[in-house]
Amino acid sequence: MKAIITHRYLPRRILSLAVGSPLGQGAQVNEVPIPSITDSEVLVKVCAVALNPIDFKDIDFISPRNSAIGCDYAGEVFRVGKNSEQRWKIGDKIAGFVHGGLYPDIGSFAEYVKVDGDLAWKVPDEMTLGEATTYGVPAATAMLSLAYLDIPWVDIEHGCSGQGTQSTILIYSGGSNVGLFAIQLAKRAGYNVVATASPRSFDLAKRYGADAVYDYRTSASIGEIKKAYPNITKALDCFSEGSSAAFCADVLREGKVVTLLDQGKPKKANVTYTFLMLYTVFGRKFQLMAPLGPVFPVMPADREIISKFYGSLSTLSLDAVRPPPVTMIKGGFKEIFDGLKTLRKGEGRGTKLVIEF
Template sequence: MKAVTTHRFLPTRVLSLLLGRPLGLGAQVKDVSVPSITDNEVLVKVRAVALNPIDFKNIDFFAPRNSAIGCDYAGEVVKVGKKSGQRWKVGDKIAGFVHGGLYPDVGSFAEHLKVDGDLAWKVPEAMNLGVASTYGVPAATAMLSLTYLDISWEDIENGRTFEDDQPTIFIYSGGSNVGLFAIQLAKRAGYKVVATASPRSFDLVKQYGADAVYDYRSSSSIGEIKKAYPNILRALDCFSEGNSAAFCADVLREGKVVTLLDQGKPKKPTVSYRFLMVFTVFGREFQLLAPVGPVFPVIPSDREVISRFYASLSTMSIDIIRCPPTTTIKGGLRDILDGLELLRKGEGRGTKLVVEFDEFQ
């Protein structure tokens, strides 16, 4: 089969990271073997993929040479492992995400993909596969983030209404893909949502459920939020660069900030940071930019959260949890590389790029 694989050796990737820009050929479409599956896996014919910043960052910096690339996917089941047969059958529409960019046989930017049977969800017949592919890394990250902030899955799954003292959560970069999913999940759990965004995204963020939106660039926003919502104890930093984590800590009276990149320790003693890396759900210890980068341990509880989330998503997705606005590209694997270049240049803001595959050449 054909797949997108990485091409850079470690010294070039390290130099690219130090320079902040990619050097040399980073990825290519090449012929590789169709992956074999274990008893707990299913083999998927990939029909659509959604693009994430981590995909081009893997190509440019993190992924070892000859690693398969791509995380988010949707497609059709073509082979079922012995222990996955109770949940899946050949022909089922399936979606989710994988840990692309680390292994030679795991990546969604390919004709076929192997996935863990308990970490995927059954796509409703009425849903387009391109849309279904967007419920991967961003949706799982949002779900896991709220769990890290002690918001229970039961409250999200069943819906909750607080009769008194409705709690508030603060979401930095509410207009991001993770932010839009997190807003909806937090509202489902009964929380009031205060978010930041750029002014051009205010209406979008409110359409997805935010109760109040502030300009993250305004020097007065922190004071205005603290005055209007003095008892915020939870914050999710969906940007996690520059001063975003400190902004979150300043908004909180006390409590916890979940970040998507390591932000060190907060200067505010009553606030703690917790760093989230969604790929811990797959039950394997891994390292970024091996052998020099950080090592991430196995966290079994993370897998349980996403397994339960995906088991219920089929009945929740259409009416309760909307995907971000999407821009669809019809094409093939080489069109993915063009789409990633748009993300690399910062030209994909405000939309989720999706590639729906025509027939492979």
């Protein structure tokens, strides 16, 4: 089959990171074997993929040479491992995400991708595969973040909207794809949601349920949020760069900030930070930019959260958790490379780029 495969050695990736832009071509379309599956896995014929910032970061800096790239996928079940036969049959519409960018045989920017049978969800007939593929990395990250902030799955699953806890959560960069899912899930759990965004994304964050939106570009917003909501104890920082974590900590009376990148955590009394790494759900210890980067342990509880989330998503997605606005592009590998260029330039905000094969 054909797949997008990386080919930079570590020194060139480190140099790219140091100068802040990729040196030379980092990935290309290669002919590779169709992945073989274990008893717990399912082989998917990929029909649509969504693009995430991590995909170009993988190509540019993170992924070892000969890694398959791409996380989010939607497609049709092509082969089923015997332990997954109760849940899946050939031809089912399936979607989810994989740990792209680390292994030679796991990546969604390919004709076929192998996935864990319990970490995928059944796409309802009413939904297109293009829409379904947007519920990969950003939706799962939002779900895991709320779990890290001690928002119980049961409240999200059954929905406490309208009879809320009267607690308020801060979602920094609420107009991001992770942010839009987090807003919806937190609302469903009964929270007031205060989001930050730049003015062009105010309406977007509100359309997905934010009760109030403040401009993250001005520090005056910190005082305004604290005055209106003095008791916030939970924040999700969907940007996690520059001063975003400090902004979140300043807003909190006390409590916890979940960040999505591991940087910029200023000390503040009674505020703790938790860095979330979504790939822990796959139950394999791994290291980013080996042998230099951080090592992530196996975290069985993370897997259970996403397995439950995906187990219910067919119902939730039609009811209360909508996909972000999507830009659907018909094409293939060339369009994936073009889309990643757009993301690299920081363009394509307020929409999810999806390539339908």
